[in-house]
Amino acid sequence: MKIILTINWVNIIKNSTFVLMNIEVCYTPQAYPLFHKPNTIVVVIDVLRATSAIATAFYNGVAKMIPVATVEEAQVYKNKGYLVAAERNGEIIEGFDLGNSPFGYMNAKVKGKTIAITTTNGTQAIEAAKYADTLIIGSFLNLEVVVEYLKSQKKDVLFLCAGWKNKFNLEDTLFAGAVADALISKSYFDTNCDSTIAALELYRLAKFDLYKFLSNSSHRNRLAKLDLERDIKYCLTPNQCPVIVILKDNYLIKL
């Protein structure tokens, strides 16, 4: 008698730890439509400073955040009595409660609150990718938990850098490289994407002193002129705020 075993290899491979999921990096919100794919986790990155501020806010007990693209939408929430964060070109817009300095969120008054937020780049990136399968927030402040979350999900990953007004920026790319480095070196993920290779190589060059590597970068200099060196140093210090923040029905919430 001959016994025929039918094995569903596809399911075995999908459920095993041997699947190499794919990583891509998109450098600007403008380019996002070229990268959009189903079943992909999008990690939105605006290291200086929106996603660092958001991680800090949730670590300090904020209940929900409502990302909006325009100042007009932010004003609507302000009129309704919400706490509202509104930043353009590095500074708080007059008449609003907060900007995107993480230090503004280390305050008992934000605890349990819902805060609407609009920023120059970060909330534009969230807007661009709001129809992604899953959208989470990434910053050096929550680096390790983002790595662990992505490992656990076994889905393809797209890093979406907020950049600066749809131009490439270094600090967001370095964060994408940092997470990609952790995922690829543990053999969970692979890439055939040139922007991921570039992000990885740049991170490996920069990782021993991110602050120094960014000394000539455009946004570090822009913020330094606004006397925000303290913000920069904080935003580049990994794992201060181990929270996963996810977009659910147009609200950012802590997972």
Next chain:
Amino acid sequence: MKIILTINWVNIIKNSTFVLMNIEVCYTPQAYPLFHKPNTIVVVIDVLRATSAIATAFYNGVAKMIPVATVEEAQVYKNKGYLVAAERNGEIIEGFDLGNSPFGYMNAKVKGKTIAITTTNGTQAIEAAKYADTLIIGSFLNLEVVVEYLKSQKKDVLFLCAGWKNKFNLEDTLFAGAVADALISKSYFDTNCDSTIAALELYRLAKFDLYKFLSNSSHRNRLAKLDLERDIKYCLTPNQCPVIVILKDNYLIKL
């Protein structure tokens, strides 16, 4: 008696060799409108392989090239009796004379001819930047003469990478980094642009073995599958074709 000397420092600085001209790098044709500025030389780069093929063509005696964005436009020139190069996704489109393999242009039949050309990425980049103050073609094949030309012009420079279907690619970025490195190290130029800093850092990592550095890059692998390793090696060999090719009234010509 007091003599007051009025010195026009602006003119002295502008006419001296101490002016630091600015360098920017735009990674994709899609992003070009964000970078467009007057009085700027745009260097269009499609290392694998359109701008390498164009440099080779002029080095081998081609008289003029007419870059066109679409296959339909290329067909119009074909119908008029021109030699026409038409490539999509790495391969010659059936019915046309040439693709974008540089080796196709090392042929006596191209000498003195006007050739219309359309390619997946390179001619799209030329189309995007056709209203630039000056547009020249850059590739490793004409690296040194491009450096010398840019030094002589004393204008700001924008490197426009053709990329791959509006995604970032490594080989174009490395060429931008190579020229930027030569210009900045001789103190003619400066940059405050993150994409230039990234291109410089990547080039400095890659320069001792460009071919090896690109071993995982997407387009090198795409071409390798088409059995085009010989093209890749040739396109990464500097200074084989010391020609400056410039866009003049919608024609590419040798300067």
